[in-house]
Amino acid sequence: MPIMTIDDLQRILVSCAGEDDATATVTDSAGRRFDDLGYDSLALMETAARIEQEFGVKLPDDEVNDARTPQELLDLVNGRLATA
Amino acid sequence: MTGPHHEPVYVTGIGVIAPNGLGAQQYWDATLEGRSGIAPLTRFDASAYPAALAGQISGFEPKDHIPGRLLPQTDVSTRFALAAADWALTDAKVDAGSLVDYEMGVVTSNASGGFDFTHREFNKLWAQGPQLVSVYESFAWFYAVNTGQISIRHGMRGPSSALVADQAGGLDAIGHARRTARRGTRLVVAGGVDSAFDPWGWVSHLSSGGVSQVTDPARAYTPFDSAAAGWIPGEGGAILVLERAEAARARGESQIYGEIAGYASTFDPPPGSPRPPGLRRAAELALADAGVTPAEVDVVFADAAGLAGLDRAEAAAITGIFGPHGVPVTAPKALTGRLLSGGGPLDVVSALLSIRDGVLPATAGTEDVPGDYGLDLVLHEPRAARVATALILARGRWGFNSAVVVRAVRD
Amino acid sequence: MTRRVVVTGIGVRAPGGRGVKEFWDLLTAGRTATRRISFFDPSPYRSQVAAEIDFDAESEGLTPREIRRMDRAAQFAVVCARDAVADSGLDFAATDPHRVGVSLGSAVAAATSLEREYRVLSGDGAAWEVDHRYLSPHMYDYLVPSVMPAEVAWTVGAEGPAAMVSNGCTSGIDAVGHAVQLIREGSADVMVTGASDTPITPIVVACFDAIKATTPRNDDPEHASRPFDASRTGFVLAEGAAVFVLEEYESARRRGAHVYAEISGYATRCNAYHMTGLKTDGREMAEAIRSALDESRLDGTAIDYINAHGSGTKQNDRHETAAFKRSLGDHAYRTPISSIKSMVGHSLGAIGSIEIAASLLAIEHGVVPPTANLHSADPECDLDYVPLTARERRLDAVLTVGSGFGGFQSAMVLRRPEGATA
Missing domain, CATH: 3.40.47.10 (Thiolase/Chalcone synthase)
Structure with a gap:
């Protein structure tokens, strides 16, 4: 049972990096690359920091960098939470 | 005298974001009709402070003017600057994408940086800890932020700068933009925008000792009056499009408001x-x-x-x-x-x-x-x-x- | 007839020594001035190292009133200005104040004082609606830091054009470039110009922590700044200042002034790409370099030394290496390149001026300062970065560059004065 859901990620991404009307929500595009969704490295750093605070999890920089899609980031977070 | 260093530089576009009007026409109509933008501050409860009247911009809905992705990373002053720059370029009928990137520059003046934004980050740092400080603080605060964001938004890669000289700096930006144009850059976006109307910014204004404590908005700031009692801080400003005369005429699409002579x-x-x-x-x-x-x-x-x-x-x-x-x-x-x-x-x-x-x-x-x-x-x-x-x-x-x-x- | 601009006076406060001589000794010895942060307890922070200055305002000749009034960055600027004026030998009292201007760079200006006042006004963040009863009478000057060039103008008696140039991490080059333009166009004959920044304060450390731009190499502070090395992990925050006296060449020559160098070319460009990110191709920095060379009427092959931005972030070192190749071609491989940030760290808006000072001294002494802590270069950084040891070399033309947030890319060319020997 995942602790962080795709809706949580959507909410945090919007709060940290904003949203454009034109872009699809990550809920619909969990497998698309962050680049294609318009999220740059700063946006992901801000998002990772927010997830760390909210879910009390530590996300190593290189593993965050390796997460290229919302689904991969979600898997990373939930994997970490499961082993914590 | 002639030659590139003395070629006239024209204003071909105007973007205004002022307490008494959004856009040049609204501002000008209000100014000629004597409509004031000075009123009690509404952005926070300022009633406990010695003065609470300000030239505050109202009716500006950021998401109507700024791409959603820029909202989390921009201070209110930068949103104003981006909107005013957009309006100025639209007014000048400039299609930045059709001009050479290095032939367009940005020179803005700034006095207080992204102060509301940075106040929030100071607050997070001291109230909650350094891990709460935003990745955007590193540039949303600094004085070059408006120049940088305008440059990025419009793909302008020519000589650019940010100047600080309190209330005089905005004219310096226009002067330096003219210098930049004469040195070879065909178009320069120039001007200044400021805002510091969070509580810390507000009391910082008050510490200057020059802010009027008169409570009647119509009488609080009366320059050259025998009863003059100080000034009222305002927010906003103007961004202009400056072009070398030949370049403006060659483009031939916009009005010419006048020369920065x-x-x-x-x-x-x-x-x-x-x-x-x-x-x-x-x-x-x-x-x-x-x-x-x-x-x-x-x-x-x-x-x-x-x-x-x-x-x-x-x-x-x-x-x-x-x-x-x-x-x-x-x-x-x-x-x-x-x-x-x-x-x-x-x-x-x-x-x-x-x-x-x-x-x-x-x-x-x-x-x-x-x-x-x-x-x-x-x-x-x-x-x-x-x-x-x-x-x-x-x-x-x-x-x-x-x-x-x-x-x-x-x- | 184009007016030419020369440097006749230098004042420096950099980590690891007081004044120009100690600064140059540190650089040529390849010593580093980075250490664990001592100004506050850095243990909650990701990056806990910095290049701090042991600055004693009283022994620097500032009065108690000046010390109370001025932010630390303004204090640095003022003492550097005094040094530069004395070094220039120019009799400012006999110079028309209307023809003397000030152009001072800073990225975060009064950050130190802002943080101090914030803590008082808010009760360490307890109150959003801060308590005005604790307001410092100087708070406005921390909100609007143009008091810094004002203090310098009062120090030297300048009544010509004065302003702060605040282009983030290229401020130190751009402020001096601005001054050059003012003398060339005739708006001033003398400019007191340079830059100062004192950002070693919790908010600034925290904001670079957040973007992971500063190094987390906390276990070995003396070797934490490693530009171009494969093991680098980010820059080391620093503080400092450098201020110069610039004069119109003919009048400097007539009075027999000692001339460090001519500032023959300056240019800046924006990358219009990202507020903090850099493209790998170095295109806009290369364009700034080419433009500064054009203004100097020099071919790229004339450059004898490049004083690099060399911050020690992976993206910068690669971006900059690409820019040198793009602008200088094969000559880039034959040119010694070094980063003094390996020794004195990255003092944001100030470092560009400190690097101009290093470049002037390199010309003066015929010595290329090294890049400290460079043992094994990043394979993608394949130029000559002068590792560890200074080199003697006659320098006729030096290029110094800067790169910063907002996308600013700046370049300046300094030339040995005619007839000088070294």
Whole structure:
């Protein structure tokens, strides 16, 4: 049972990096690359920091960098939470 | 003189974001009709502070003007600057994508940085810890943020800069933009926008000692009045599109509001020095730079500090050049408050629109100008006048003086 | 007839020594001035190292009133200005103040004082609506930091054009470039110009932590700044200042002034790409370099030394290496390049001026300062970065560059004065 859901990620991404009307929500595009969704490295750093605070999890920089899609980031977070 | 270093530089686009109007036309209509943007602060409860009137921008909905992705990373002042730059480029009918990136630059002035944004980050740091500080703080705060964000948004890669000189800095940005254009950049987006109306920013304004504590919005900021009691801080400003004359004519698509014909800046001697202050000299240097005699100047847009000592000093500088009652003087900023880096550029806009419409805006609120000031201040109502040349003055705290001369361009 | 601009006076406060001589000794010895942060307890922070200055305002000749009034960055600027004026030998009292201007760079300006006042006004963040009863009478000057060039203008008696140039991390080059333009166009004959920044304060450390731009190498502070090395992990925050006296060449020559160098070219460009990110191709920095060379009427092959931005972030080192190749071609491989940030860290808006000072001294002494802590270069950084040891070399033309947030890319060319020997 995942602790962080795709809706949580959507909410945090919007709060940290904003949203454009034109872009699809990550809920619909969990497998698309962050680049294609318009999220740059700063946006992901801000998002990772927010997830760390909210879910009390530590996300190593290189593993965050390796997460290229919302689904991969979600898997990373939930994997970490499961082993914590 | 001719040659690239003396080629005229024109204003072809205007973007205004002012307490009494969003966009140049709204601002100008409000200014001619005497509608003020000075009112009690609503962004937070300022009632516990010694002063609570401000020239606050209202009706600006950021998401209507700024891409969603830029909202989390921008201070309110940068949103204003981005919107004003958009409006100016639209007004000039510039399609930035069709011009060479290195031939477009951005020069803005900024006095207080992204202060509301940085206050929030200071608050997170001290209340919750360093891990809470945003990745965006590293650039949302600094004084170059508006130049950088405008450059990115419009793909402008030419020579660019950010200048800080308190309320005088906005004219310096326009002067430096003209310099940049003359040195070879065909188009420069230039001006200034400021805002610091979070509680910390607000009390910082108050610490200057010059903010009016009069509670009647109509009487709080009355420059050159015998009852002048200080100024009201405002937010916003103006962004202009400057183009080299040949480039503007070659593009041929936009109106030409006028020429930035002269510019100069000076600094006062140290406090207590018997040497004279530098405002008059800045004005004279700007007139000389424009090749204009005092008799040719149709109006002066004053710095208009709203404190007796500073008002008297400015009146002396003006009458020293033009003689007593020698030129109409006005201060439309009585309707907006003093906008820091935005003040000079907004006055340049007013001067250009005075040229366009043949009308001088009034200095709202001011009733009784001491006779010994020797000023022909435009009072109560706008005054119809043929305007071909205008002088704009600005002073910054501690001794910064800048002056710009704008001139009509007749085909 | 174009007016030419020369440097006749230098004042420096950099980490690891007081004044120009100690600064140059540190650089040529390849010593580092980075250490664990001592100004506050850095243990809650990701990056805990910095290049701090042991600055004693009183022994620097500042009065108690000046010390109370001025932010630390303004204090640095003022003492550097005094040094530069003395070094220039120019009699400022006999110089028309109207023809003397000030152009001072800073990225975060009064950050130190802002943080101090914030803590007082808010009760360490307890109150959003801060308590104005604790307001410092100087708070406005921390909100609007143009008091810094004002203090310098009062110090030297300048009444010409004065302003702060605040272009983030290129401020130190751009402020001096601005001054050069003012002398060339005739707006001033003398400019007192340079830059100062004192950012070693919690908010600034925290904001670079957040973007992971500063190094987390906390276990070995003396070797934490490693530009171009494969093991680098980010820059080391620093503080400092450098201020110069610039003069119109003919008048400097007539009075027999000692001339360090001519500033023959300056240019800046924006990348219009990202507020913090850099493209790998170095295109805009290369364009700034080419433009500064054009203004100097020099071919790229004339450059004898490049004083690099060399911050020690992976993206910068690669971006910059690409820019040198793009602008200088094969000559880039034959040119010694070094980063003094390896020794004195990255003092944001100030470092560009400190690097100009290093470049002037390199010309003066015929010595290229090294890049400290460079043992094994990043394979993608394949130029000559002068590792560890200074080199003697006659330098006729030096290029110094800067790169910063907002996308600013700046370049300046300094030339040995005619007839000088070294």
